[in-house]
Amino acid sequence: MCDIIISCLNHSIEYWLTLDLLSSNVPGISRTCIAVRVHNLSEANAVFVPFFSCLSYNRFSKLCGKEKVSVSTMLQERLLKILKYQDEWKRFGGQNHLIVAHHPNSVLMGSAIFVLSDFGRYPAEIANLEKDIIAP
Template sequence: MAASAAAIRSPLLWLFALAAALFFASGYLLLDSAAAPPARHPHEGLRLGGSRRLVGKCDPAETLLRVFMYDLPPEFHFGLLDWTPGAGAGGGVWPDVRDGAPEYPSGLNLQHSIEYWLTLDLLASEQGAPTPCAAERVRDAAAADVVFVPFFASLSFNHHSRVVPPARGSEDRVLQRRLLQYLAARPEWRRTGGRDHVVLAHHPNGMLDARYRLWPCVFVLCDFGRYPPSVANLDKDVIAPYRHVVGNFANDTAGYDDRQTLLYFQGAIYRKDASTLLLTHPN
């Protein structure tokens, strides 16, 4: 039975992994273009479609994946970025990304921003934002390849994991409990037990409590370091790269033999801070 389930899920997993890679690549392009046009209001730090490299808009006929995304309340996603619902294509739950989107925090927060980019890509596919897409959002769960859970777990942990008196628990843990209650009541979750659900917990401490209840799903993680194999493993989950937060070299055409400085990334929490080690060139 387990072997049969694995055989069914394997093609779907690889398809999602490919789509996730394309999602993230498009996210890099969007972030690079963020500073080009001036923002018209505080939530337009990101300008979808502002880059000249992004031509055309989402074509459902060319997408690789059909995704059903829950309309979770804003407290689980863009509300964590101080966005408040209003009129527009989002219908009160989502921002209208055709005009811009809430700005994601800078610095080390960007390492785990995949939750933000994937959600924006799905919204853009539905709202008609002038950006290409690797997946399209569908409203019928029966027609979807996967079910996407748009909880910004990494952002929730980074900003709300500390207990603020007089509360006895952190806001992050409260959101995790509410998410579990929400999913348990959904027919989409009950139909498969969550096996076709995609949950993002890219920060190693994200979903610290809920992960043990969500184990049947497809996790998108940065690594397996803090997960037991019974909860996360290569048979069902996807490892996504960190968002690169170190500036690129401009007009760098040097080849391997021309370099006398080795650049490397320090580990632990500062894994994306660059350090240098001077080497003597063998020639």
């Protein structure tokens, strides 16, 4: 449990963006939301993929027993497989999908827009300033 709490504090952008989206349409919210959730994809500027990459990486990146692939990598592969079947992913090749990858080793899903803590650990074809965002 402590690992998850520490991870969320260190990489809280995943939490805050998800909270903004989920609460953006709730009546009586007294704060201004940065992101606004829409229910019609034609109104969306981007598709947020709610994958908590830092939690997945911190909890499941180490190989256990006779595993050849970590649980974190397996979860990412399954997520990407699900995304690639979606019409919205097919329409733009994933370029309009936003994935928060604030942990520098947490996720590598190609053409999607990443919110990253740095670019130093990624090859240019995965993360670059033309499509991605660096978050503090």
